[in-house]
Amino acid sequence: MPITSYRRKPYAAGMSLPASARAMSTAELQAASPQQIIDELDAGGAILVITTDDPPSLLGVLTRDRDILGEATLAAAIARGDIPPLADLLDQ
Amino acid sequence: MRTVVAPLDQTVQRQLQALPADVQDVARGYLRLLRLDPHAGAPVKRGALATYRARRIYMNAGDQPANVLGRRHHGSRSTTGTDETGPKWRLIYLLHEAPRTGVRVVQVLAIGHGHPDRGPSAYELAERRLPRPDHRTEA
Numbered sequence: 046m047p048i049t050s051y052r053r054k055p056y057a058a059g060m061s062l063p064a065s066a067r068a069m070s071t072a073e074l075q076a077a078s079p080q081q082i083i084d085e086l087d088a089g090g091a092i093l094v095i096t097t098d099d100p101p102s103l104l105g106v107l108t109r110d111r112d113i114l115g116e117a118t119l120a121a122a123i124a125r126g127d128i129p130p131l132a133d134l135l136d137q
Numbered sequence: 138m139r140t141v142v143a144p145l146d147q148t149v150q151r152q153l154q155a156l157p158a159d160v161q162d163v164a165r166g167y168l169r170l171l172r173l174d175p176h177a178g179a180p181v182k183r184g185a186l187a188t189y190r191a192r193r194i195y196m197n198a199g200d201q202p203a204n205v206l207g208r209r210h211h212g213s214r215s216t217t218g219t220d221e222t223g224p225k226w227r228l229i230y231l232l233h234e235a236p237r238t239g240v241r242v243v244q245v246l247a248i249g250h251g252h253p254d255r256g257p258s259a260y261e262l263a264e265r266r267l268p269r270p271d272h273r274t275e276a
Contacts (some may be wrong), residue, residue, distance in 0.1 A: 083188055114237050118189070119233035119242055121268060128143035128244050135240070137141055 063108070064089030070097045071104070083109065138236060140175050142168055142243040152248045152262065159198040160226055164248055166202035167194050167228055169245045175232050177205060185264055191231055193244065193259075195224035227251040227259035 065085065069092050073084070086092070086109035093117045095101040108114070145153065145168075153164055170177055171194075178192030196202075227249065233242040246266045249259035257265075 059226075079188075086157065102160075111234065114190075115234035115245065116237055118260075119235045119238070119240075122233065122242075122244055125268065127266070128242060131238070131240065134141045134143060134242060135139070 053101050063091035066091045066093065068101075069091040069107075070095050070101065072097050074107075082107070138171055138234070138239050138241050140241040140243070142172050143245070145245055148266070149248060149263075150244050152259075156226065157198065160196070161192070163196050163198060163200045163202065164226070164228055164254040166200070167247070169175065169207075170205060171230070174205075174240050175243050178230060179233075181229070181260070184260070185267055186229065186246075186260065189231055189267060191229055191263065193230075194228040195225040195251070196226045196228060200224075211257060225250055229259055230264040 065088070067090075069077070071094060074092075074094065082092070086107065092107040093102045094107050094124075098102060119131075123130055128134065153161060156164060167177070176192075178194045181187045181191045181193055202210060207217075227247075229247045231244045233244065235241070246263035247259045249257075249262055251260070252258055265270065
């Protein structure tokens with residue numbers, strides 16, 4: 046029976062886990078360099094966005110996962126009225 | 138995944154109609170091409186558009202968009218208009234790839250001169266169409 050051994054990073058990739066993950070508050074995000082955040086996310090990282098309250102609440106996850114980004118930007122463009130609803134688009 | 142090109146909104150329609158007639162025809166040809174090859178445009182490398190992974194097609198009068206189909210140079214530069222200044226015109230678009238929904242949607246942000254002597258460039262026009270925080274989406 047073949048056995049494959051993975052070191053930590055390839056194992057994480059194989060399990061579809063983000064390459065890196067950390068928590069940042071909204072205030073920390075505001076103060077951070079946008080390009081640094083983009084680079085971190087484009088490298089496969091994820092950031093848990095938390096409030097500055099004590100205890101902090103989890104707002105959600107910041108990601109540039111290509112699939113999620115595509116779904117979200119499409120939904121937002123439809124919600125803003127920049128493009129027609131999907132049903133109308135697919136009727137073209 | 139099915140690919141659709143969203144209808145041009147009024148602003149982009151006006152930009153298209155403001156182009157010289159021969160360039161308008163070329164732009165319409167590229168719009169047809171995008172339905173078949175939505176990755177035909179080259180990624181924008183800098184600025185806010187790059188953070189949205191916006192793409193651009195370089196175009197000039199006399200281009201034959203159908204000839205671009207299948208080439209994997211991703212529209213870096215069109216095949217004609219190789220004068221000193223290169224292709225003048227740009228078609229800038231977002232490609233929303235939504236695999237769970239099963240669609241790719243091309244949203245054209247701007248069509249215009251890449252680097253005009255006066256007035257906003259196609260890039261500046263495209264940046265104006267990016268979402269602003271006051272555009273809230275409903276839950």
